[in-house]
């Protein structure tokens with residue numbers, strides 16, 4: 170067998186090789202123990218045989234090896250001494266010491282094996298738990314992100330039906346509702362595709378673009394939600410021609426999450442006071458976007474936990490929105506944080522790096 174093929178032995182082959190070597194060593198010990206008449210407990214060396222067997226074999230094999238070693242010790246004793254009867258001389262003591270050593274070594278090896286098995290079991294459980302957590306987070310992300318377009322589809326279909334059910338059906342309005350449904354359905358499928366790509370660690374689909382048009386487009390997408398929450402939007406976009414290199418689908422998701430959170434945060438205040446401010450600007454090497462509301466703000470204790478998966482203070486919340494926002498923004502080289510406004514309400518801000526003017530588009 171070449172050395173290359175020897176290194177490629179399968180585990181079964183390796184175990185039988187160890188077993189063969191252990192048997193060879195046991196035979197040598199037996200011969201030395203029987204033939205020589207030294208005042209030493211040679212059979213204690215069977216401990217080495219047991220350690221060799223314990224290394225890769227099963228518990229059953231270890232017990233068989235222990236029985237074989239004990240048997241060989243007794244056989245060597247009988248051959249050297251002739252019989253079991255007679256005075257308890259030095260040979261007896263050495264035989265008993267050897268048997269005790271074999272028993273102790275077997276017990277210790279069995280305990281070691283059990284500990285290793287428990288460790289392997291715990292590792293397998295941990296790996297399983299990690300997979301389940303990852304799958305759970307992925308499922309929660311999909312559920313969270315797809316929920317908004319689905320709710321929009323439901324609202325637009327009710328609106329469409331109402332237009333058609335009028336004594337004189339408003340076909341243009343119904344057509345617009347259908348167009349919005351198609352847009353939302355397309356957005357839901359884009360979101361699922363992006364989340365799947367993220368889970369597969371696929372490269373994000375980056376484009377070099379101006380952020381302000383993307384913000385306007387997002388506002389148009391959730392215009393229905395703003396009306397439903399009776400929220401006025403005060404928009405000041407000043408990033409102008411500044412370009413960022415981002416995945417537009419993902420950044421749109423961030424904007425939608427922040428805008429819907431702002432609407433929900435203002436649900437408790439009078440409709441006429443519900444105003445959200447959406448600003449964009451350029452600051453050094455960054456394009457900055459801020460979404461501010463005049464809700465109750467964020468409790469100081471909640472501030473450090475806000476972006477942690479599954480953190481929520483809302484009864485029907487999933488606590489995934491801001492965690493997804495942070496993953497997306499950080500994956501595009503940006504940062505995101507939350508603060509409270511002195512006059513009341515919360516501000517969620519994210520910065521994205523300006524696209525490097527020197528690099529190709």
Ligand code: ADP
Pocket residue numbers: 426430431434462464465466467471475480481482483485486487488489490491492514515516
């Ligand atoms: P969810 O909306 O499902 O609770 P999020 O991750 O979007 O999950 O938000 C986590 C928590 O952050 C919310 O439960 C809420 O307590 C807080 N939060 C987010 N946005 C705002 C906001 N604009 N004003 C006040 N609290 C907010």
